[in-house]
Amino acid sequence: MNSAGYALVGDIGGTNARFALVEPGSVQPLATMILSCGDYATLDDAIDHYLTKVDVGSVREACLAVASPVRGTAVKMTNSNWQFDTESVRRQFGWTGFKVINDFAAMALGIPHVVEKNLVHVCGGPGEGCRPRLVIGPGTGLGVSALVPVKNGWIPLVTEGGHVDFAPADDTEMAILKILKARFGRVSVERILCGEGLLNLYRAHAGIQGVGAQLPTPEAITAAAMTSNDSLARHTLNHFCQLLGRVAGNAVLTLGSTGGVYLCGGILPGIQDFLLASPFQQGFEDKGRMRPLLESTPVYLVTEACTGLLGAAEALENPEVQGFGKTHFMQLPG
Numbered sequence: 636m637n638s639a640g641y642a643l644v645g646d647i648g649g650t651n652a653r654f655a656l657v658e659p660g661s662v663q664p665l666a667t668m669i670l671s672c673g674d675y676a677t678l679d680d681a682i683d684h685y686l687t688k689v690d691v692g693s694v695r696e697a698c699l700a701v702a703s704p705v706r707g708t709a710v711k712m713t714n715s716n717w718q719f720d721t722e723s724v725r726r727q728f729g730w731t732g733f734k735v736i737n738d739f740a741a742m743a744l745g746i747p748h749v750v751e752k753n754l755v756h757v758c759g760g761p762g763e764g765c766r767p768r769l770v771i772g773p774g775t776g777l778g779v780s781a782l783v784p785v786k787n788g789w790i791p792l793v794t795e796g797g798h799v800d801f802a803p804a805d806d807t808e809m810a811i812l813k814i815l816k817a818r819f820g821r822v823s824v825e826r827i828l829c830g831e832g833l834l835n836l837y838r839a840h841a842g843i844q845g846v847g848a849q850l851p852t853p854e855a856i857t858a859a860a861m862t863s864n865d866s867l868a869r870h871t872l873n874h875f876c877q878l879l880g881r882v883a884g885n886a887v888l889t890l891g892s893t894g895g896v897y898l899c900g901g902i903l904p905g906i907q908d909f910l911l912a913s914p915f916q917q918g919f920e921d922k923g924r925m926r927p928l929l930e931s932t933p934v935y936l937v938t939e940a941c942t943g944l945l946g947a948a949e950a951l952e953n954p955e956v957q958g959f960g961k962t963h964f965m966q967l968p969g
Contacts, residue, residue, distance in 0.1 A: 742778060836871050884918065
């Protein structure tokens with residue numbers, strides 16, 4: 636490909652790294668490629684491999700969304716061994732500018748660019764279009780962000796909402812908390828609402844029921860819940876969905892995000908039918924006096940696989956998004 640004018644965008648999770656090219660003024664990803672993070676010692680190696688594969692010698696600038704807090708120029712991934720210095724990477728590849736943003740902030744920025752056919756209505760509505768929108772979803776971890784409307788677009792909120800405390804609501808959940816607390820100490824909702832969290836929840840339910848936890852992976856649990864008569868797997872996945880609904884509902888109340896809830900991440904599209912029939916809605920709406928507010932808030936499952944790349948492309952030209960590199964990328968105060 637001719638490298639003239641292209642920018643590089645990436646969505647770097649704990650398991651996979653998605654890369655693509657975008658043309659000036661466009662958010663549509665071109666030459667998208669998914670690489671396994673475990674196959675590369677460093678981020679630099681993965682970028683170099685991608686650019687070689689798509690036959691692009693260099694690009695003008697880049698924006699990477701990473702599953703990590705972004706503070707200063709040193710970035711250490713939360714759920715992988717990659718770490719890097721943003722300015723060192725920028726100099727190595729000769730980019731005129733480089734932005735690094737939180738992966739769920741990018742997911743949020745991508746939501747307005749997702750076409751309607753890739754939004755599956757889960758519950759609620761009609762919502763308030765002028766209010767913030769919540770973006771949340773389980774994958775390698777639990778990502779939480781939101782979009783706040785401004786005059787000419789949206790500002791993404793960078794949060795670590797997946798690390799709030801797990802709050803049990805009944806005796807069974809108190810028992811689950813006790814089991815996980817013995818293992819982890821503090822128990823955040825991410826200890827339950829992510830891939831490994833599903834496995835934690837499954838093993839906890841097995842212990843409470845006094846049965847063997849036969850399934851070794853999150854993928855095996857979801858497959859058994861959807862395709863077999865495995866009552867433990869089905870019970871666990873239903874509880875997982877209900878807890879996700881409860882956490883999402885809490886976040887709506889906290890952020891005032893009655894503009895809508897957008898469920899993202901790597902797990903939910905693969906269990907779409909199960910999610911729609913699960914107690915997610917029950918957990919989401921069960922807020923006592925605030926139930927009418929939750930009932931009027933629409934919830935959508937996002938099935939677009941490149942939402943994070945769309946958001947990284949949006950962030951390239953969005954002056955409200957913090958970045959590193961040349962000073963034409965505005966830094967937000969504080």
